[in-house]
Amino acid sequence: CMTATRPEDLFITAYRDHGLAIAKGVSVNSCMAELYGKATGCAKGKGGSMHFFGKEANFYGGHGIVGAQIGTGAGLAFAEQYRGSDNVVLTYFGDGAARQGMLHETFNLAMLWKLPVIFICENNNYAMGTSVERTSNVIDIYKLADAYEMPADTIDGMSAEAVHEGVSRAVKRAREKGGPSLLEIKTYRYKGHSISDPQKYRTKEEVDEYKSKDPIQQVLRTILDNKFATQEDIDVINKRVDDIVVESVKFAEESPWPDDSEVLKDVYVDQNYPFIVD
Numbered sequence: 001c002m003t004a005t006r007p008e009d010l011f012i013t014a015y016r017d018h019g020l021a022i023a024k025g026v027s028v029n030s031c032m033a034e035l036y037g038k039a040t041g042c043a044k045g046k047g048g049s050m051h052f053f054g055k056e057a058n059f060y061g062g063h064g065i066v067g068a069q070i071g072t073g074a075g076l077a078f079a080e081q082y083r084g085s086d087n088v089v090l091t092y093f094g095d096g097a098a099r100q101g102m103l104h105e106t107f108n109l110a111m112l113w114k115l116p117v118i119f120i121c122e123n124n125n126y127a128m129g130t131s132v133e134r135t136s137n138v139i140d141i142y143k144l145a146d147a148y149e150m151p152a153d154t155i156d157g158m159s160a161e162a163v164h165e166g167v168s169r170a171v172k173r174a175r176e177k178g179g180p181s182l183l184e185i186k187t188y189r190y191k192g193h194s195i196s197d198p199q200k201y202r203t204k205e206e207v208d209e210y211k212s213k214d215p216i217q218q219v220l221r222t223i224l225d226n227k228f229a230t231q232e233d234i235d236v237i238n239k240r241v242d243d244i245v246v247e248s249v250k251f252a253e254e255s256p257w258p259d260d261s262e263v264l265k266d267v268y269v270d271q272n273y274p275f276i277v278d
Contacts, residue, residue, distance in 0.1 A: 001090060001120070004167040010058045010080070012073045013092035015050035017062040020092065026054035032248035038255035044266065045258040067093060067100030070119065074106045077117035077180075088116045088174040090167075096127025098141050107148045107182075114179035118170045121182065122157065124189040129201045142184035150182055157187030158213040 001011075002023050011024050021031055026042050034041030035049055043053045043062070052062040060076060063069040073091025080087045097103065098121055110117055121141050125131060132139055145152035151173065155166040163185060170181035188210040192199045223229050 001163065001167045003164050004171050005088070005090065008058065008085075008087045009171075010060060010076050010087060010089045011092070012060040012069045012076060012089065013062065014066070014069060014094060014097065015062065015064050016094075017050070017052045021052040021054060021057075021059050021062070024054065024059040025057035026052065026059050028244055028248045029251040030054075032245075033252040033255050036252040036255070037257070038252055039258040039262070040251070040255040044262065046262075046266070067097035067102045069093065070097065070100070070102050071106045073119070074110045074115055074117055077110070077115040078113065081113070081116060086116075086175050088118060088171055090118050090120055090171075092120045092122060094127065095121060095123040095125070095132050095141060096130070096135070097121075098123075098144065099127075099135055103144070104147075107145065107150060107180075110180040111148045111150050114177065116174040116177070117180045118167065118174055119180060119182045120167075121184045122187055123184055124187050126189065126193075126201065128193045129197065129199070131201065140184070142182055145182040150180055151178075152182040152184070154184045154186065157185035158210070158215050158218070160215050160219050 007025065011020060013020050018031060021042065022028055030040060030042040031052060033039075034043055034045065034047055034052060037045045037048060039045050041047070043051055047053060047062060050062060050064040053059065060072070061069065063072070070091055070093055073089050077089040080089065093103075103119075107119070109115075110119075123132065123141055127135065132141070138144060140154065142152040142154045151170070153166055153170075156162045166183055166185075170183055173179070173181060188207075190207060190211060220234065223234070224231065
């Protein structure tokens with residue numbers, strides 16, 4: 001998605017926000033510090049894992065309430081439209097969030113006002129441990145757009161090229177005032193929903209099948225087969241990534257905790273809270 005957008009475009013997502021925040025330009029140090037709850041974190045230590053934020057990078061979260069970001073994404077798109085910019089908003093959510101009423105209300109308004117927003121459903125087959133088939137009469141999530149006459153497409157999320165092409169088409173449409181789109185990107189989650197997830201809802205064979213299609217490995221093979229880089233080049237990159245992680249942990253551990261006086265800051269725009277008594 002990054003290669004299909006501009007830095008000025010806005011992103012908003014759910015609680016699996018770490019990789020997207022870093023890709024959008026939020027610093028690795030501030031992301032790690034946020035995981036530690038430190039004052040130098042991207043949300044000043046108040047957001048934690050689920051609520052990363054980086055306005056300077058046009059990254060608007062990180063939302064822990066399932067589906068809440070769908071409406072907020074449309075709000076961001078309305079703001080860009082109101083200002084007269086040609087920036088677009090990418091709003092990410094999972095297959096579980098596609099069952100929320102917020103989605104339908106937002107789809108209706110986004111189409112009515114032709115908002116420059118791309119709704120991206122990352123369908124990894126399971127909402128926690130519940131399959132799509134057990135939660136919806138409509139198995140193909142992209143078809144939810146039909147009721148609103150919204151352009152929609154389904155994309156192989158295990159192919160980086162397919163994702164780039166599909167998102168590029170939707171971004172072009174939105175930037176040219178063609179309104180919103182829904183993209184169902186079919187992907188997979190190798191790990192459990194959490195460390196306490198026994199994963200009894202799927203088989204090892206199913207997981208292994210998807211791992212054989214891993215998009216990172218596909219891209220790596222393409223790079224090596226076409227001699228865009230050598231294995232030695234890749235090793236250097238991997239070593240640099242390892243160093244960045246180590247550096248970010250050191251930064252987070254050495255950063256200060258937020259002061260108690262910070263607890264009410266950045267909660268509301270108006271700092272003059274009438275209900276607070278000194």
